[in-house]
Amino acid sequence: MNVARLAVMDATRAARLLSEIRDATLVGQRARIAPRPVIEESWGRMLRSGVDPDHDFRSGLLSSDEVRRRREESPLRHVLPVLRQGLLSVADVAQHIMVVADADGRVLWREGSPPVLRKADGLGFELGADWREDVVGTNGVGTPAVVRRPVQVFAAEHFVRSHAAWTCTGAPITDPRDGRLIGVVDVSGPLETMHPATLAWVDSVAKLAEARLREIHLDSLERLRSVAAPVLARLDGRALVVDRDGWSAAVSGMPYVRRVALPKALAPGRRWLPSLGSCAVEPLAGGWLLRAAEEPVGTVTRIVLDLARPGRNTLTVSGSAGSWSRELSPRHAELLYLLAVHRAGRGAAALAEDLFGDPSRTVTVRAEMSRIRRYCGELLQHRPYRFREDTEIEVLLPANPGDLLLSSTAPAITRRRTAAQCGGPADR
Incomplete structure (x- = not known):
């Protein structure tokens, strides 16, 4: 069944049909039309994990200070202009909202049509809310984070019944350096505002955001490389300069290493690091100088x-x-x-x-x-x-x-x- 096409032609009929499919599935019966595989698999996870389709469970909202802290630490803050430019102008006209959540499913930014924002408040779709799939069921934030691909969730394809008047389309945003999930961008609104092209649209903007993150990373390494060159020129032995995340900007006296795994709380001094062993760690503007010692590493x-x-x-x-x-x-x-x-x-x-x-x-x-x-x-x-x-x-x-x-x-x-x-x- 092409749910998107049916919903465009007759949103009420689509909602009723999807509700019948979900109700049959939840009681273990065979529906006359099978749910889409990505939805059926998500429902299976919800049933196994004990999510109640009749109970709109909401975990506690993050405090405003915690939301602010996560925003300041999230790499998503660098691509907000890309997301806004690509999504907001159309979303507002189409009576949708744009939601950006971090890798933990916490809503950090939420913008768009004021009437739809008020409707989202009624669903608990607020700043600081937890929209992981195993908390609120199948949805356009939590489900793309699990399956790592764009997902559109129509009406009663949401596992929790109170979300059935809503349509969500989300795409994961990953770190282009290593594929790590850093968040999800979602466009949501009432079912009658849904359009079948929304999935491709949101996915394209998410990919533009990832491309922007790649540009930012390369620019920062180039700046660090200009700082590292005169430092490494004065040193003997094995040494390399990495950014705060361990990505190499320059190497001297050793084969190129693309990235060094760094502990979360790296501090200057003698440290043991994977693939390098014992190192002298010194701070540089925007990164670290790592001078490898010629001594055996621990087993x-x-x-x-x-x-x-x-x-x-x-x-x-x-x-x-x-x-x-x-x-x-x-x-x-x-x-x-x-x-x-x-x-x-x-x-x-x-x-x-x-x-x-x-x-x-x-x-x-x-x-x-x-x-x-x-x-x-x-x-x-x-x-x-x-x-x-x-x-x-x-x-x-x-x-x-x-x-x-x-x-x-x-x-x-x-x-x-x-x-x-x-x-x-x-x-x-």
């Missing part, structure tokens, strides 16, 4: 790959010299999970088959593994790709095995999800 003893929270995958490494964590892009989470499952290792062709169902796509696999090895360093070996044998690895999985790496369409991951739900053996 890594344990790796935890945390895939338990849909959409938020992390790698934590612990050893005698300390520990560090890194949030993983969806692709890197897939690859590290497959290597954790296959401790004997996987060649590039086998991983290409796992990810794409096409063993010839080894160039893509090798490029991604090269990026992973830049921050994992000695933890990963190659020919075949594998974790070091003396490393203990723990994989934390979702409570429901069917929620494993939800945004992944990789054949090997899909087989494991299906096998886990059916209680059968996983793939080879």
Whole structure:
């Protein structure tokens, strides 16, 4: 069923039909028309997690001070002009509002048609509100954050009944440097104002925002590089200059390292860092100077790959010299999970088959593994790709095995999800 086209021709009929489909699905009956796959999968997650479709649950709003703090720290603040220019002028005329939420699903900005803003208040769609999918059900903020792709939610496709007069269209915004989710932009309004082109429109503006973030990053590295050049020229030995997030601006006396994993509270002094070992850390304008010491690094003893929270995958490494964590892009989470499952290792062709169902796509696999090895360093070996044998690895999985790496369409991951739900053996 083309829900968008039906809603444009007859919004009332579309709302009634979607309500029938949801009601049948929630009581375990087979509806005469199946819900769209992205909606059906979301409803399944809501039923498993215990979200009540008849109860409009709202977690506490963030305080105005906390909203202000998150705004100041969010990279989304840099792309607000892009989002406003691309969405607000049309949204206001079309009786929609633009909502920008952070990676935690918290509404940080909300602008647009005043009458629609007042209607949103009645739904709890306010500044500081929590619109994660597992809190308020299927919606245009929480669901795109989970599946990592644009989603349009019409009327009764919302899991919670009180949202059925609303239409939401959201697209995730990711960090173009590493694929990490940083937020969601959403355009919402009453069902009768919905247009089938809204999904492509919102997705296009989200991609423009990501392109702007990429430009900002490259400009900042160029400024840091001009500061680093005279500093590195005076030094002997291995050294590099990175920005506050660990991205390299300049390197001296060592192979180029694209990024160094930095602890959240890095301070000047002698520190141990992944892939570099013991370093002297010195502050620079806009970044850090890292001078690597020629001494052996501590032995890594344990790796935890945390895939338990849909959409938020992390790698934590612990050893005698300390520990560090890194949030993983969806692709890197897939690859590290497959290597954790296959401790004997996987060649590039086998991983290409796992990810794409096409063993010839080894160039893509090798490029991604090269990026992973830049921050994992000695933890990963190659020919075949594998974790070091003396490393203990723990994989934390979702409570429901069917929620494993939800945004992944990789054949090997899909087989494991299906096998886990059916209680059968996983793939080879």
